[in-house]
Amino acid sequence: MKKIVLLSALFTFLFLSCDKKSDAVEIHNWNFGGRPKLIEFLRNRVTSFEEKHPGINVIQSDKSWNMIREILYADFSAGAGPDVMNTHSNFAAEFGEAGFYYPINKFPDFEQVKEWYIPHLFESTRYKDNYYGLPSSAIAFVLCCNKELFDREGIKPPKTWSQFREAAKRLTKDTNGDGQIDQYGLVLMGGDKGGFAYRTIPFFFKAGADVMSEDLKTIKFNSPQGVAALKLFADMYQIDHSITPGFLAYGHSETNDLVSGDRAAMSIEGPWFRGMVSDKKPGKDIYVVAVPVPDDMIDQYETAPTLQDMVMYSINARSKHLNEAWELLKYLRNEEADMFWITQDLGATATTRKALESQEAKSVPDIQLYINELNHARPWPPHPKMIAIASNVFTPYCQKAIVGELSPKAALDQAAQEAQDIISGKK
C-alpha cells in the first residue's frame, strides 16, 4: 500500500511539474544555409522578436541549402513544413503555382512593406499576380579574377570575350617548370548541376540570348547568341585547354580552393566569393568585374544583363498562424534588419532602399558594381519547370558540348527540344 501511495505521489508530482500548456502561438522558422554570422544574426533577431511579441514562440531550425528543394517539396506535399522559411526567389513560380506559398500581397499592410525594397528586386518574388516573399540576399553573377595572378602577368580583368579568352590562355601555364600545366585560366563548377547552369547562363544573357519567350511558351536558349556563348566555353576547353580539366567534379569548395591556391585565375561567382576566398586564405584579394560581353557589344559592357538570383523569405500557405508568420517575416526582413547585410559580409547584397542608400553602404567592397549589375540583371524566367530544366536539361547538354561530345549547336538544340517537351507537358 505504501508503494502505491508513493508511486501515486510521484506521478502527481511529475504531472504537476510538467509545463502548463502555453497560450503562446508557436511558429516554425527554417533557415536554409548562410554563413555562421548570418545564422547567429537570425537567432538573435528571433530572440528579440519573441521579446517584442510575448504571445509568439518561434522555433528556429537551421538546414542545409544543398537539399532545400527536396526538403521543402517533401514537407509541403505531405501538408507539413515550416510557417516561415528562406528560399530561392525563383521558387516563387514553382511553389507559387503548386499552392505551397502564401501570397503575401493579401496582407493589408503589404503595399507599405513593398516600399522598403528596390522595386525590380521585389518583382523577382512575383509569380503571375501574386508576390510570394520578402527579398533578402540579392545576387548578381560576376567574374572574379585572382588579383595576384593577373598582376603578375600584367593584365587587366577582361571586358570582352576575346580579352576573356586571351586572359585565360595567358594564365594557363606550367608554373614550376615540370612540363605540366598547373595553373588554369578559368575554373567552372560542373559538379553541381544547378551551380553550373547559374554560372554559364550569365554569358548567354550578356550576349543577348533568352532562355524562354516572354509568354513562357517557347524555349529560346538555342539562339545563335546562346550557341556563341556555349562555343566560347567549348573552345576554351577543347582548343585552348584553359579551363580546369576536372571541372565536371567541382563544387563550391573546389573552385574556392583552386582560386585561393593560385591554381585558377578566374571563376564566375557572386558576392559570396570574396569572403570565401579570404576565409580560406586571409589577405588574398580578387578583382570583381562584370561578366564580359561579346566583342561587338563592348559599348554595352555596363548595361548588358547578367543573371540575377535572390533569396526571399516566404510563408507556408498551410500555416495555421499566417498573421504571426507575417509579423516574423517583416521583422526578419525590415529595413533595420537589412542594414546587417551592409555592415557585415554575408555574401549577398542588401535589398532595401534604405540599406543600399545608407552612408555605410559606400564603404562596402564592390557594392557599386553589384548595384549596377543588379539594375540590369535578369532572373531565370518565372516558369514552374525552370529550375528542373536548368539543372537536368540545360546543364548536362552544355557539359557535353564543352567536353566535345556534341557540338554547341547540337547540344543546345537537343536541350531545347527536351525542355520544350517538358514545358508543353509531353514529358
Added chain:
Amino acid sequence: MKKATPYLLLIPALLFTLLVLVYPLVQNLINSFSDVSMITGRSGWAGWRNFELVFGDSLFWRSFRNTSVYAVAGTVLALVIGLAFALLLNLKLGKLSTVMSCLYTVPWVISPVVAGFAWKWILNDNFGIINFWFAKLGIATIGTTWLGDPTTALFCVMIARIWQFYPFAMVMFLAGIQSIPQEQYEAAAVDGATMVRRFFHITLPNLKAVTSVLLVLGVIWSFNDFNMVFVMTRGGPMNSSMVLPVLVREFSFVHFDLGRGSALSVMIFGLLTSLSFLYLKILGKNETA
C-alpha cells in the same frame, strides 16, 4: 490465456514491422502503378506506364550497366583482397597480427558518407594525396582528373567501395580459414604438396561456402549502395557513374515523379529479393552440409 500470451507479446513487434516495413512496401507498390506527383499527389491509375517509362529511358540502361559492374566487379575484387589479407593474418605473427587485424578492419567501421567525403578529397585532382604520391612516383601528374573524368569516375567510386567492403570479407575468410581442420594440411605436407597446391586444393575448396555467401551479400549490398556514389559523384560527371539507387532519387526527388521512382525501386526490390533467396538457399545448403 496462457496460450495467447506469446501471441499478445508479439503484437507490438508485428505492429512495428507492419508500420515500418510492410506499409511502405505496399505504398511503394501502389505508387509504382499510379501517376504520382509530389505537387499534385496521386492523380490516377497508370498501369504499367511507369515501368515502360523506366525501360524506355536510356539512362536506366546506363545505370543498370554501371550498377552491375559496380556490384559484381567491386565485390569480386573486394573478395580477392579480403582473402589475401586473411591469409596474411593467418600467418599468426603474434601481437603484430592482432594490431594489423584491427587496422585492416578500420574501413568497415567508418560511415560510408564519411568515407565517401574522405575519398573525394584523396582523389582531388589538385590537392589530393593520390595525385601527390603518383606525381612523386612519376605515374601521374598533379591535376590528373579522376572523379571529373567520365571514363574513370565509376572506377574510382568502385575502389572506395572495395576499400570499405574488403575488411568484412577478410574477417569472414579468416574465420573460414581457421575452421579448416589442420589434419588436411598435415596430410598434404606429408605428401609433399607445395604451399600453392595446398592453397588451391585445401584452402579454397574449404572456403567455397563462405565465398558464395560473401559474393551474394556483397552484390546485394553494393547493388543497393547509395551513399558512396552520391557523396563522391552524385552519379556524374554526365551520368557516367549513375547507379540505380541514385537514379531512384533523381526520378523521385529531382524530377518529383514518385510514380517513376517507385517503379524503379520496385524493380530493384524484385532483383534484390531474388538475390536474397539465393543467399538463403546457399546458407541453408551450408548448414545442412
